[in-house]
Amino acid sequence: MDFPITRIKGGVGAPRGFRTAAISCGIKNPALTRLDLGLIVSDEPCTSAGTFTTNRVKAAPVRLCQAHLRKGNLRAIIANSGNANACTGVTGISDARAMADGVAKPLGLKRTEIGVCSTGVIGLPMPMARIEPKYGELIDTLGSKKGTDFAKAIITSDTHHKELAISFDLGGHRVRLGGCVKGAGMICPSMATMLCFITTDANCPKESLQKAALEAVEESFNRITIDGDMSTNDTVLVLANGASGMPPMRRNGPRCRQFREALGWLMLELAKMIVRDGERVTKFVTVKVKGAKTYQDAKKVAEAVCKSQLVKASWNGGDPNWGRVIHAVGYSRARIREELIDILYDGVPACLGGLQADAPMNKLRDIAARDAFEIEIHLNQGKADYEMYSSDLSPEYIDFNRSEYAYWKQARKDGLV
Amino acid sequence: MDFPITRIKGGVGAPRGFRTAAISCGIKNPALTRLDLGLIVSDEPCTSAGTFTTNRVKAAPVRLCQAHLRKGNLRAIIANSGNANACTGVTGISDARAMADGVAKPLGLKRTEIGVCSTGVIGLPMPMARIEPKYGELIDTLGSKKGTDFAKAIITSDTHHKELAISFDLGGHRVRLGGCVKGAGMICPSMATMLCFITTDANCPKESLQKAALEAVEESFNRITIDGDMSTNDTVLVLANGASGMPPMRRNGPRCRQFREALGWLMLELAKMIVRDGERVTKFVTVKVKGAKTYQDAKKVAEAVCKSQLVKASWNGGDPNWGRVIHAVGYSRARIREELIDILYDGVPACLGGLQADAPMNKLRDIAARDAFEIEIHLNQGKADYEMYSSDLSPEYIDFNRSEYAYWKQARKDGLV
Incomplete structure (x- = not known):
């Protein structure tokens, strides 16, 4: 980049005007208290952009996000790990919708302002009975310093959470850009790959934001591969709330190009983190x-x-x-x-x-x-x-991916299938 | 198949009028006496057909075989294992040509009647000093019961040799069809995959033979995959010498269709043998x-x-x-x-x-x-x-394919590179 950037603390929680939360619902395992449900909310309306898996088998939350983005802009994202809500038919769609409703009402937002993302096992119904009683707790947990918790709540086979935030000068205004990703298997270049959430307090028109997101994904997540397998749930969502106070950037203007460059840099760094944390990867x-x-x-x-x-x-x-x-x-x-x-x-x-x-x-x-x-x-x-x-x-990758059978057996015992 | 076939002993040596040979030249390892150079010769002129790798990096013997087949028909095949003669430049081409010359003269054939096939490590020059003194021994070894030795001479990481022969009635004449294959890694569906040699004493016009070979490959070798990697050397060669005494089959006639069916069946069985013997395969x-x-x-x-x-x-x-x-x-x-x-x-x-x-x-x-x-x-x-x-x-596949470095180090010591 030909302009200076500063690394700042945190990830999606770093830009102004965003609050985040993460709690444990027992989606991954009822007996263990791992963070597995997260929320990002902007205090102000946002512009938003998304890119999604090109897999023709698309998870329910992917279909829902696409529909919501077509209707307008997102202002909040609810995401869970442990269950992909993929290959779950009409029940899957209504479960994803219920997750959006569950946080929309208490936040005073419309359902279509909520993005929903899920990652985890394919083909298993969402354990809604464990999620539904927790919306209140999730919203109560919202805070400005919980970005790292959110990053932790979305990981599955990752060995650690992955987040990054920067700030830079945009036409005389200091703006912040933060992001987090998850993904360690099923990583392959094609459109958006894995889950990635980006927040920014820059002021970017929707159309420019979508274009910048597409370009940045092409130069980052579409250029990494661990195992060549494309997931059913891959999603990249970008929310821009303008809370930095800068005036809206002009389409294709110099500030717009500069923003695009910074977004591309951030996504590439996040993409490289995914490769480094690939399942049983040594190189x-x-x-x-x-x-x-x-x-x-x-x-x-x-x-x-x-x-x-x-x-x-x-x-x-x-x-x-x-x-x-x-x-x-x-x-x-x-x-x-x-x-x-x-x-x-x-x-x-x-x-x-x-x-x-x-x-x-x-x-x-x-x-x-x-x-x-x-x-x-x-x-x-x-x-x-x-x-x-x-x-x-690595031999260990194959070994690691040999069987999810034990997981399924447990799910049967728990009465989930 | 809707006509009876009989499995008979052997492989490429089973059809009438073919003699085969195999010797050890120390191509794989000068210190060990493993069979690594083989020869198939027909007593009479043949029609012949071939299909080859679609990899744009083609080994020298592949290019030579393609040129020879364009000029006319093959009557003999010399094949080695231990060195692929791939990525060896103009030296590779002249080495492959020298191998054809080496057996053409003593057999009283033209160079263009000889097919040459190599399999093994990529990028290492052919150890011609070990091969050239051995042409005489190779030809002296020719016999009607050495088909299995030939099948053994072409294997590399295969755990065992793979051959099959059948006989069936073709318009009142008994004809024989024999084949052998090698290949356990770098197996992926695309055109011809690995090395496969087929001999038959049926009487089949060149054009029909080529068509039958293409169709049979499409239904067999193009339908198997072990690791998705396509080799630089994949070759299928078919020689038909008519020694069964049957009159030539009519193009697209019933005997031609029957022959094509038998050829397809044989290739599919050989292809399945390759999958079963895939590197560290368990399923x-x-x-x-x-x-x-x-x-x-x-x-x-x-x-x-x-x-x-x-x-x-x-x-x-x-x-x-x-x-x-x-x-x-x-x-x-x-x-x-x-x-x-x-x-x-x-x-x-x-x-x-x-x-x-x-x-x-x-x-x-x-x-x-x-x-x-x-x-x-x-x-x-x-x-x-x-x-x-x-x-x-399997984890063992990865482990098996981690490094060829020791091989190369030895090659340097031997003054080969």
Whole structure:
């Protein structure tokens, strides 16, 4: 960025005029008191934007959020973890609606001003009997310093909560931008990926906010992959309440562009946090594709490399295996010429002109053993570039994802299915 | 098939008029005497057909085979394991050509009558110094009962060799069809996958043979996936020498159709052998998609499900996790309607109309615990079906594929790179 930003404390609670809350309803497990229901509310009306999973199997809250955003602007978001409310049919829709109603009335808002997000197991009905008695407690907990609690309430298999906030000068006014994300599995580039909530006290017209959100998602969450699986619930929601006191920014004006840049930066940082916290991940790998004929070609190459199980397994092993990288380049369907391809690990050539390069193997080995490294793939065919962020694939990931059966068995015992 | 076939002993050596050989050159490891160079020769001229990887990074022998097939018919095939001769530039091409020359002269054939196939590590030059002194020994070893040795000479990470032969009546003449395959990793549906060699003493015109081969590959090797990675070397070659004494079959005539059916059956059996022998595989899963709007929709759904890491991890865990199946159906880009989808495990419904079905969980759990089971996905939108064969993804697969570094280090020591 070509303007200074300051990191500030907190996440979604950091911008002015937002209050947040988080409580435990026993959605994840009735016996344990983990935070699993959260709320964000703006004191003033907001403009709002959202991007959603492109999976054709969409969770009920995704459908509800989309409908509410079409009708107008959100001013509050209720989110839960432990149950995705996906593949739950008409009951799922009415449960999501009930969650919106449950907080709308006491907050004095319309149902369509409430965004609803859920994440967790697919196919299990929402345990509404545990949620419904808790709306009062949730609202009573609202405060200006609970952003971190909210971030904790939305995580599932994440090892820790993920949040970030910044402030910067926008045309003479100090504005704040805060966000939190959850997601550690089912991460794959396509539209919005996982749950992400962004709040800001900047004053941004709805149309500009939606455009900025789409662009920022394309440059951040659509560029990360852990396991190539796209979820049914992926959602990014942005609320802008203007509480900084700045006048509305002009569409496509300089302040609008600056805001877009800051939003993009924040989302990219949050996206990278997701990769680093990927399920049983040990490496953070940046894949830079350069010199493709077109943007689409560059993107295809990056995605093929970042999704290849064999490439990811070699990352796990700390193996500078450029042969697997080039084979993924080959099947990416991008226009490539084998004899022009160079592959570098942190700047050290492993492959030049499609052939094994001369670099000492120990040097390459040392690079691939690092916790984070960068692979540059020069196609030498044009000027288009694309960058992606990915992780290794570990035996532990598979082990971790082998079975949710015990969970389901418990759910049956609890009379939930 | 609606006509009787008889399984007979052997593989590529079973049809009349073919001789095969296999020796050890130390390509895999100079210190160990594993079979790694094989030869198939027909006593008479053949018609021949081939299908090849669609990976744009193609190994040198793939390019050579394609060129030879364009010029005419193959009559012999030399194949090695231990080195893929891929990403080896112009040296690779001249090495592949030298391998063809090496056997063409003593056999009294033209270079273009020789098919060359290699499989193994990518990016390492062929150890020609170990291969070239051995052509004489290879040819001296030729015999009518060495088909199994040939099948052994082409395997790499396979746990065992894979071959099959059948005989059947074709318009009053007994004909034989034999084949062998190798492949246990880098298996993904696309054109020809892995190495497969088929011989037959049927009398089939080149054009019909090519058509039959393409159709058979589409219904067999293109329908299996272990890890979704497409190799640089995948090749299927079919040689037909007419030694059964039958008159040439008429194009698209009944004998031609019958032959095509038998070829398809043989390839499908060989393809299934590959899945069962997949790297560290514990399950064989048949995915049947039914009632799609179009063939392409059905195929997209089957491929998405069979390639999903999360679905494959759940298979490894013996978990009847229909939620992961339906989420892969959703992101397949096929036209689907969530509320119409039924998912059955060996005939027992796990999901009906997009919702959790009533079946006892123990029953589903018992099915998913089997070594082999079938998942039916009814889209209930049309009449198109598609069937695929896949495996689970195990922690041991990742562990097995973590590093080839030791191999490379040895290669450096041996002065190969």
